[in-house]
Amino acid sequence: MQSKYNVLIIGGGPGGAMAGKAVAEAGLSCCIIEKRPAIGAPVRCAEGVGQEISKLVDLDPKWISSKINGAQLVAPDGQVLELNPEMAGNEVGYVLDRKIFDRELVWKAANAGCDVFVKSRASSAIIKDGKVCGAIIETGGKTVEVFADIVIAADGVESKFARWCGIDTTVPMAEIETCVQYLMTDIDIDPGLNAFYLGREVAPEGYIWIFSKGKRTANVGIGISGKMCSEGKRPKDYLDAFIAEHLPNGKIIELMAGGVSACKPLECTVADGLIIVGDAARLSDPITGGGIINAMYTGKLAGSVAAECIAAGDCSKKALIKYDTEWRCSKMGKGLKRNYQVKEIFIKLKDEKLNSIVNSVNKLDMEIFDTKYLIRELVKYNPWLLKDIKTLRRLLD
Amino acid sequence: MIKVFKMLIIKREVCGYCGACVSVCPEGALELVDAYLTVDPETCIECGICSRICPLGALEVKNAE
Structure with missing residues (x-):
């Protein structure tokens, strides 16, 4: 040195x-x-990235655990919203190694x-x-x-x-997402899909993810807000309950923990x-x-x-x-600013509202695979959102 | 008279050395050194924020005599 x-x-x-x-x-x-x-x-890390990563680096297949061509949003009541790229089969992102x-x-x-x-x-x-x-x-x-x-x-x-x-x-305590993730194997998943589970009972002010790492293997993790976390209600407790219900026969081959900031x-x-x-x-x-x-x-x-x-x-x-x-x-900077405000709105939504948003449509063909496009589309099916949340329209322009 | 004071206990066998606690510590008292976590007892104010948000429950503010 x-x-x-x-x-x-x-x-x-x-x-x-x-x-x-x-x-x-x-x-x-x-x-x-x-x-x-x-x-x-x-x-x-959950290791998921959008395909725009290829603008920053030439992707090498050996870094990629899974190519992703769609996603599932699972509402608190279990209803599934499928998100597909406009061109069926197109890669929308990757799960890295x-x-x-x-x-x-x-x-x-x-x-x-x-x-x-x-x-x-x-x-x-x-x-x-x-x-x-x-x-x-x-x-x-x-x-x-x-x-x-x-x-x-x-x-x-x-x-x-x-x-x-x-x-x-x-x-700030309320703006750290406290996370636990297992690398699980021997589970029934679609290797081309990433799934997101929402709901106060599932992951308060956060979500559970299943990010495919290939055939029958995935990163199964959770992030919840620091302010929702306490003894007996830690991310690990929620994740273990989820796995007992949804993936009881899976085997955990790695345990990871982490913190992700959701602040400005x-x-x-x-x-x-x-x-x-x-x-x-x-x-x-x-x-x-x-x-x-x-x-x-x-x-x-x-x-x-x-x-x-x-x-x-x-x-x-x-x-x-x-x-x-x-x-x-930059696009990233503007996106962070917008997503911070959108997050502030969505973490306040009750499960019933999340259910009705997700259930308003069961399939979306996404022209652009990002949160802004997704929320814009969801608003089309749920015009009441703009009425209830006056600030939302400005954020989506 | 016995003076009761608080201190932060790190349960090394539970800690996943992820550093989430380090990011929320208002005093900068925690430090992740390679694969173990340390607390500077001089700087720590025993506020308990780290213990509250720890994903695995590895931190505890305890009364000590």
Whole structure:
């Protein structure tokens, strides 16, 4: 490990890897540090992504556990709404194998010239005259100082690095989705379908998912709001009850836990010498909880803005703000803003209302496979929604 | 007189070291170090938010004497 890099990246997930690749390709020195002993493990994720991931990276079949060509929404009363792509059979997304996927993204960064160190953990920030100048790193039993023109915080949901730099990254209790997931095998599923189960009894202010990992295997998981969680009513309790009812003969071959933020993004995602990306910047989708693509997009953007600013000799907040402005104005940024408000509306809906929405139609052909399109379509069948919820119309324009 | 104070207990055999607790800690007292969770008792205010939201129930605020 050098004592000085142009860019130091905290965290070797998809956000950090994309940032490292972008910086290295711009010809600058950079280093990714990952506190775990292995990139990609343990998995803390349902691994689902939309097909738009192919805009960010050339997909390799070995990263993909399952190609998805439809979804099922299951209402609290058990009624099913089938969501199909407009062109039947078209792929709408993938369930990834994150252990392979994350590792390959870091390989791409390494091949471009980025240094990588595992089992190396940042324990504090180096700050001089209010500017972030590097990090103290614990590696192999030693404590070292690593300086950088810019630090990119890609340290995931924990988001400690930005906190050490004086930015409050605390997720409000009501806005953490607390999650448990099993990798299950020997279950009867359609390998091309992902299913979402809704309802207060099933998953209060969240949902249960069955994301196909291939033949007879799936990620079966749950997220519920932190404020609905308490002793005896933890996500694991709800998930175990669901499995006893729906998948009693399945075998659990992996247990994963996790937290996903469903709050607004950080107020500002840059500071002097610092850029924050992905989950660390609270950029996971407030409705779906998806964060992989957002982390990859902002990681890549952070890498290229960092390289530009270093070349121009100005790594101040004023220069780096370009990154913050660009993602906020992007399709992702606008989507996050809208979905936060839509989430606020939908978590308040009672089960009876959810039942009547889902039961108003039993099949939808989706021109675009996303939440905005879905909600727009559902409103067509449930015009009362616009009457009941005055703000909804504005959000769907 | 016995002074009763609270402290946060981490049940390592239950913890899935997912870091959800770290993200909600208002004081930054929790830290996920590789595959184990630590609490800085000096910083922890025993507010119990982490214990409330833990997906597996690995955290508990206990009275200690």
